[in-house]
Amino acid sequence: MSIYIIGIGGTGAKCVEAIAQLAAIGLFNEQPLKVLFIDADETNGNLNRARSSLSSYQRCYELVSGGDKQQCPWMKTPIESFDLWSPFAEQSFNKELKTFFNYNTLKQNQPTLGNLFDVLYTKEEREANLDVGFRGRPAIGSAVMSQVDLDRLDQEPWGRFIQQIQTDTSSGKNPKVFLCGSIFGGTGASGLPTIARLIDNKLKKINIRDRVQIGCLFALPYFGFSATPDEDPNGIYARSEQFLLNTEAALRYYVTQGQVIFDTVYLLGNENFSTVKFSIGKNDQCNDPHFIELYAGLAARQFLLKPPSQKGAVVLISRKNMGHLTWNDIPEQGEVKPNLVNATRFAYTWLAEIAPELANAKQQGVDRFQRLAPWLTKFFRPAKSQANLPEFSDLKQQEAIGIISNWCENYLRWLTEIHKCTGDSIELFNVSAFDDLNSELKGEELPNLVIGDNRDKSRKSQDTPKKIKERLNPSVVTPPNQGTVGLAKAVYLLCKL
Template sequence: MEEKLFVIAIGGTGMRCLESFVHLCAIGMFDNKEIEILTLDTDQANGNMGRTWNLINTYNQVKSENGRHNGGTPNTNTFFSSKLNIFKFYINYSSAQRNTYKNISKLGEGDERTNRHNQMISDLFLDKETVQEFNLDHGYRAQTHLGSHLMYHGILEAASKIKNGDDLGKPEIDLKEFLAKLQSAGESARVFVFGSVFGGTGASSIPIIPVAFREAIGIIGNDNEKFDPKKIKFGSTLLTEYFSFNKPNQNQLSEKKNSVIADSSFFPINSQAALQFYQNDPTVQSVYNKMYHIGWPVESKSLLEEKDNNTITGGSTQKNNCHILELMCAAAAFEFFNTANYEKTDKIEYLFRAIKYENGIFELTSADFVGSEKGDLFLNKIGAFLSFAHIVLSKNGGGNGSLGTKGFITQLDKNNIKDYNTITDDETKQIDEYLKMFAYSFSSENLFVPGWIYQIRNSILPGNFLFNKDAFKDSLKELRNLDVGNLFLDNKHNWKSSLIKSRYDTFITKLTKEGKPESNQNVNSTKEKFLAHIHNGIMISQNFIKK
């Protein structure tokens, strides 16, 4: 039975984990897979979510033939080898009737007796002055007891709307389609959930998602027997605190809508409480198979340069930098999806891996992410994609608005490989855009803007991240002169050079003579063939294949 893969990303941290996951798809770690992705949030303007949507959209543009937005097809042993289908569901708390717990629960409405009972029950669980009245449109603000309740009912409310067919918006339509795919996959589904356990939306949702989906499918189809989370393989991250941000100041807290603001100094306690919950909760124990415990053993740093003293609670300004732990979460999804077929048992499995930390420095190897068996595969693929990014952005100037991928196609044309001349300028720009998000770009003021891999590397400085320091140059002059074939720490994987032959020369020779896409790579569109060609040329040059 072919397994169907599903990813659910929840909240700001979940989105950044998804960002890392998408980059793993781009480097080719999920060969020949079609993956259904659901993003789930309450903060529809969240900067992290917008950035992730944009990333997936660009990924799909790169894979689509010009003018068609079908996201291409799954391929084998190439870049962008998985097909990603994105579904976006968010619970809308933006209107005045739905922007606080008090309003959404209609406290204060109805007859006096009902009203009094509702208020008493609410007061029992939720602080009246703060938790019941803060503005929900920036998420649940680390109030997981409120968040779980509202997220569960938000999903069921959407399911009721779908059932009744009344005035469905895009979020409900996307949820309906995602649930239909999940239901149709049945026991062949593997579902991985990204989110933190210490924050708001993700922490609130991870425990209730499987059950909420079962109930929602039941409401939509009047038959919840068709989807039993206990028979489906669910995995998730148990991601504890790893970043901090400014403490909320009194001015901010004095506003009613901001009466609750997450305080990162409580994140360690939140994490501890959450872990106890996950250890003991029978629902979690019965639906999740594998939980990947991922934490940060040293002092947390801010992921954001906060320009004033206010805490950013959410919205479009919340665009935190990526962190190595989010890549660890994506690697956990890789492990979950690639574990050989196994029977689901009643017992949950907690997984973790220790990494080397000495003298205040992390020494990460590729095996730390994906295990020793797949370590070389990961290093080979991420190294190839980083080289590709540097060819396009540094050597061909794409990072600074110059030719980029177009220059590379011109070079192949000069070498009488004319198969890719039909790729349009717009299409080459899409590849450039993706690579900018992966590696780096320069702003219109010529300021360096780190992309995903630079941000990941910065999060473990002064430790090493798989490549030598030259791979992460950040000045225009140095990048222009970068030796794109000399990025690995282990010199045997750097492209060969000699007195009369540069590394780049070796690469182009191999690219033109040996790199042509093969039929078993299943590449169809011209762009997919082009990407496979580049992939093959770099892979041969990196000298991993013969091992």
């Protein structure tokens, strides 16, 4: 069963990033996730970050995929990307609302419609450059998005997107489409219902709608900002004081229109608004990950693996204490927590102990360094040895070390930032141990990474990188793996609590 993930706008892109992080640590199955980004702001910082995380994932997946996925769930889910679609894909300049609707021609040939256009949109809205997105105005975004016609849309990726869904249904699969984004800004609020309706209509037209489930995550307000003093108070940009009004209007649409489209809807928001830097758009709009996006990833997981049986179900979640988030607030904790813990301990151990020793071995030479790290020669061939092992100095082995380290840094950085939300105490991991990846990580912090770890002192004292390295052996992995990939998988398995 394939699941098609559509991230709409900046928040949608951040949700996709969270989904990729959870897929990496084994919380999805082995069926492919197929991702599509939608944004009018093609250089949005949140979008760029998500695409970068996805690229890091795909490089690591290509490297380590294979083997027993039940034993080692790391990187078991393939993720394919349709990349980015913009409603302005065929319009490289003059990305203004009036240009998009041929306003001057409309006024001349159909003055009644032109006058209505004047009533609906101010002069500033008509002339605002939309290459930075829809500027927090759902009315602008909805007008643009409503012009999308999947029947006449020749440019990619929509052709492949619909074709792959059709191919899935023809082969007996029941694919799922999951849209995610905010409903309090511009792009998400306008794109979520509009794109979902277009897909719904298209699938009905080709007679496969009854074999495809459509789910949606509506992100309610969870951050806010204030415009800088030099910003025009009458300018066309998103205003956080309008978020609740935008949300109310979007939810009213769902009640009257959306229930016939979506099989399942997830609603996520937060009482405490995290403060983010004001930005109109483009690269400068890059907000840190938030724990709400962790929940978004878990919502996508539930929709894929264990969706509600009732059509039209609306799924909410709450936590025990406002302002605090603990392991007890994580849905399906028995499945989710072990994977998060395993991946975090692995990434930390790799960056604190394994990667530095591999760097030293490269600098000093394997023959000299193996006396300090005898585990090295279990995975790599020493110089002048005839052992049937990969050569440590081989370019592919060295590139693999970099790819794995890059993923570990990306994952720990994301994990750190979801713990630092304004007004909330996130009590999952002691991220102070790795919140500065530019400094030297201390291996002795490994047993203290998980908040609420109730192991006794004796067990914790045995939980050290030294003990892990003593047990390192290719045979830890089934089937036995050698070289950098075998080493990484062995470390991953040995880091399981």
